Amino acid sequence: MASDLATYLLTSVGLVFFVAGTVGLLRFPDTWSRLHALTKADNLGLGFIALGLVFQAGDWVTVAKLALIWALALLAAGTAAQLVARAALTDMASRGTDPDANAKPDPNADGEARK
Amino acid sequence: MSGVFFDAVLCALILAAALAAVAGRGLFRAVVFFILYGVLVATAWLRLDAIDVALAEAAIGAGLTGVLLLGAVARLARTGARAHDPPLAVVLTAGLAATGMTAVLGWSFLELPPPQGLQEAVAASLPDSGVENPVTAVLLNFRAWDTLLESIVLLAALIGVWSLTRDEAWGAPAGIPQHVRPGGVLSTFGRVLPPIGVLIGVYLVWAGASRAGGAFQGGTVLAAVILLAAMAGVLRPPRVTARRWRMALVAGPVVFLLAGLAGLGAGAFLTIPPVHAKPLILTIEAALTLSIAVTLALAVLGPPEDAAAAPSPDAKGEER
Numbered sequence: 001m002a003s004d005l006a007t008y009l010l011t012s013v014g015l016v017f018f019v020a021g022t023v024g025l026l027r028f029p030d031t032w033s034r035l036h037a038l039t040k041a042d043n044l045g046l047g048f049i050a051l052g053l054v055f056q057a058g059d060w061v062t063v064a065k066l067a068l069i070w071a072l073a074l075l076a077a078g079t080a081a082q083l084v085a086r087a088a089l090t091d092m093a094s095r096g097t098d099p100d101a102n103a104k105p106d107p108n109a110d111g112e113a114r115k
Numbered sequence: 116m117s118g119v120f121f122d123a124v125l126c127a128l129i130l131a132a133a134l135a136a137v138a139g140r141g142l143f144r145a146v147v148f149f150i151l152y153g154v155l156v157a158t159a160w161l162r163l164d165a166i167d168v169a170l171a172e173a174a175i176g177a178g179l180t181g182v183l184l185l186g187a188v189a190r191l192a193r194t195g196a197r198a199h200d201p202p203l204a205v206v207l208t209a210g211l212a213a214t215g216m217t218a219v220l221g222w223s224f225l226e227l228p229p230p231q232g233l234q235e236a237v238a239a240s241l242p243d244s245g246v247e248n249p250v251t252a253v254l255l256n257f258r259a260w261d262t263l264l265e266s267i268v269l270l271a272a273l274i275g276v277w278s279l280t281r282d283e284a285w286g287a288p289a290g291i292p293q294h295v296r297p298g299g300v301l302s303t304f305g306r307v308l309p310p311i312g313v314l315i316g317v318y319l320v321w322a323g324a325s326r327a328g329g330a331f332q333g334g335t336v337l338a339a340v341i342l343l344a345a346m347a348g349v350l351r352p353p354r355v356t357a358r359r360w361r362m363a364l365v366a367g368p369v370v371f372l373l374a375g376l377a378g379l380g381a382g383a384f385l386t387i388p389p390v391h392a393k394p395l396i397l398t399i400e401a402a403l404t405l406s407i408a409v410t411l412a413l414a415v416l417g418p419p420e421d422a423a424a425a426p427s428p429d430a431k432g433e434e435r
Contacts, residue, residue, distance in 0.1 A: 072311070075304070075307065075308070076304075078300075079300050079301065079303075079304040082300040083300060083301060086300075
């Protein structure tokens with residue numbers, strides 16, 4: 001019973017982080033602050049959800065798997081965020097403008113027009 | 116009740132992702148939604164308890180095809196080719212054809228008599244197949260022909276990719292030269308992840324004998340490991356003329372064919388006698404996994420493009 005309560009509580013906290021990350025992704029003005037919002041959802045949101053699910057796990061193998069999933073997602077999200085941020089920097093340097101062309105109705109904003 | 120709600124949301128998301136991939140503007144966006152679509156469809160297969168299909172969809176449909184399409188988009192941008200939006204008549208015709216096809220499929224599904232299925236036949240013969248996973252039993256024993264031909268089709272696809280190489284680039288490492296900052300995030304990532312990926316890939320093949328998994332799923336994970344290592348600069352992309360890599364390419368079909376020919380002794384081509392079934396299937400799967408991994412990785416890397424890295428023309432006749 002107490003374990004169910006812990007699961008509800010922790011996954012709810014995780015969901016709050018996911019919602020906040022999504023809102024940030026939609027609302028923040030440039031690539032870097034959007035990445036900041038996105039990685040919060042991945043790191044803390046998924047972390048809390050995995051932690052909440054630990055209380056439903058029958059054995060230690062499941063707990064270890066949940067921890068591994070979180071660690072791998074953390075590693076991938078961190079790496080991807082760094083790469084996207086760097087690509088946005090290079091993009092800005094090569095154009096000499098604001099890297100966030102998506103905010104403006106720029107006909108070249110589509111991915112295929114990018115370098 | 117909550118299961119129905121989950122399924123309804125999942126179906127809505129699949130339809131939305133499909134629509135965004137087809138109807139949205141911009142190739143890059145379309146590819147991103149296609150990948151998202153693959154992940155959602157894999158989740159749907161999971162909900163239907165088809166774990167083998169879910170694994171294949173996630174690894175091949177979303178992952179590998181996604182990388183392939185992203186590479187194609189980047190290549191279009193590199194060569195300066197602009198993708199033009201097709202005229203409205205083409206869009207409408209394609210949309211009508213697709214809708215009609217869906218309607219016909221839906222109608223025939225509803226009109227068909229309740230499927231008898233082959234589940235009972237497969238279950239009855241499972242003890243003779245050498246493996247406990249019915250999917251693997253069908254793929255490598257009961258319907259081995261299909262799988263053998265599939266492995267050869269993969270090889271043919273790679274030959275098609277390679278045939279796009281310009282003459283002066285032949286013999287160079289596959290794909291475009293990769294630029295990686297030494298000691299950067301990507302090169303670290305490319306060192307940390309491959310050991311885990313190899314473990315998961317090999318596990319999927321081994322588990323395929325008794326649970327969900329198999330040569331195609333495991334091979335795709337291993338292909339992703341090769342690709343990541345190549346993109347992170349940890350592994351030099353193989354030259355298309357390298358003999359060892361070519362042997363890895365044909366190992367699967369060759370071992371499969373040899374096993375099939377050995378079956379002639381037991382009656383007919385591809386007969387797998389129950390006594391030797393398990394070791395035989397595991398051997399075929401191991402060789403197939405190697406070939407699938409290398410073939411898929413090389414197909415995604417693409418034809419060699421770096422003419423400067425190709426051997427000089429007079430040395431070209433000699434294979435290394």
